[in-house]
Amino acid sequence: MAKIAVFAEIEDGAIHDICLQCMSKARALAGLDGRVVALAAGRGVSETAAKLFGYGADEVYAADHAALAGYISRPFRTLTAGWLVEQAPAAALFPATTLGLDLAASVAGVLSSAGVLYADDVRLAGDDRTARRIEFDRKVVTDYAAADGRMLIIALRDGAADAASFDAGRTGAVKAVSVAPDFVGAAKVLKRDVAKKTINLKGARVIVAGGAGVGSLENFSWIRDLASALGAEIGATRAVVDAGWLPADHQIGQTGATVKPDLYIACGISGAVQHRVGMQDSGKIIAINTDPNAPIFKIAHYRIVGDLKAVIPKLIQLLKS
């Protein structure tokens, strides 16, 4: 009979993918007789928020206000904390995005609630409100319990649940949340410089990913050629994105996409933990690296110690023949 709250991040008229995972997790925690309540905040979010009914919400609230056009901590935390006090759910789920992580932590601070970021699972049984996180490079699983039956506030890690499916038969009326937070003198977003998403790494069955070991922008043609021979999408490490060789939507890892293709070919990637968390559940992993001690080899099914500039052309030739 639990009541579960979800913060729905909406950008450009789309509900964030991890929020859909939060919706299915919330529905599972609430059970048939429990309630899932969702809140969206931003400018012009009401219409999209109505879709949350279809994704399993019993009640949907929207704080729709021009001053919420960009994410800033203070008004968002004031308004979300106020809404949570009214709703008094057992747990509140946020997506582990840069926005969701900051808001979850801020709200837990305001309410003096239990906060757990990057949670992999949640358990609710009476006063036992526990979030589970797999941490220390996947070596340890830790349970964090809310002290004294407090509200549990979590940011759900990408991939921790399947996305909720849409049921067009579920509809309802979105309730407006009045916005009178402490805007006076608050921060504001002056400028956004965001790349448009051009590829869908999450749906890819085969990914060829390049790291700093590719060496240069020109050398990336090797990666492109191998990807096109395989009909694969191109992934990258943060080092590659930081170097400007590929746009940010190619990045895989903790601050990029979490992917699970059937085949992942890691070329010139050392395999830092922040990269591995985004790709280690791939069906088969081939790693090509000149350094036999590169950590990527610890999770690779096929270990090729060698120079990618020599290995990739051989692979392409074999694929073409």
Place this chain on the structure above:
Amino acid sequence: MSCNCVVIVREVWDTRDLIGSILDEAGHIKPGALQTRFEPEDLNALEVALRIKDQQGGKITAIAVGAPRGVEVLRECLYRGADAAVQVDADASVLDDRALSVLLAAAVKKTDAPDLVLTGTSVVDGENAMLGAMLAAELAWDHVAWVDAVEAVAGGQAVVKRAIEMGYETVQTPLPSVISIGVALLEDDPRSPRPAKAMLKLKMKKTPIPVLTPAELGVADPAALVTTRVTRRESVPPRVIESRQVDPEDVAALKTMLNEVLKGK
């Protein structure tokens, strides 16, 4: 305009390249299984403060909770150019970010007129990444997380560059604000943190570091502030994967590999 900065620093477990089990039978972290290091994002936060000071002057105060590890990172801050350090005398290892944020907020209020409070966004791997947000909530100040650079501090405002999923945002935030600095700057990055100075080491080696007790900060029992408790820790058995080395010179082996992975496609 000079700008006074407080930098919150932590010594954290070093979770890079963990080898073997780190838990004992009872599910506690084995003493000595993990090394500690200066939280890299906190180091970046210190570097950001030092650059603000280079450009427009002001005073940098570093604050940490706990001894003696906290004192070591504080001394490291002095060696890198911080003007003052304050230690909050509580055992950080039994506190969560919520309890730490209450103590630290009180300590910040005792520091004269800070314009910015800077810290690192994330604690490596443990990744609770909550301290900055909770500290700002406790102080009732604005907070900007995942900041890569502070571009300007003037006219009662700071302009910062914040990393988001697909790019960057430029955010203007009023003073005082809490700013959480983002991921580690790459080693060859021209922005990387400056090292300790030998001259400062000699000068600051014996500098006394003032201590604030929880009672002085208005907190009778810091442990009573904890909202999140670890109830269970277990080792995850290492994943056993079938792995094999493929000789890049052996074309037949490469071919077998491709056939295996592309089976059914």
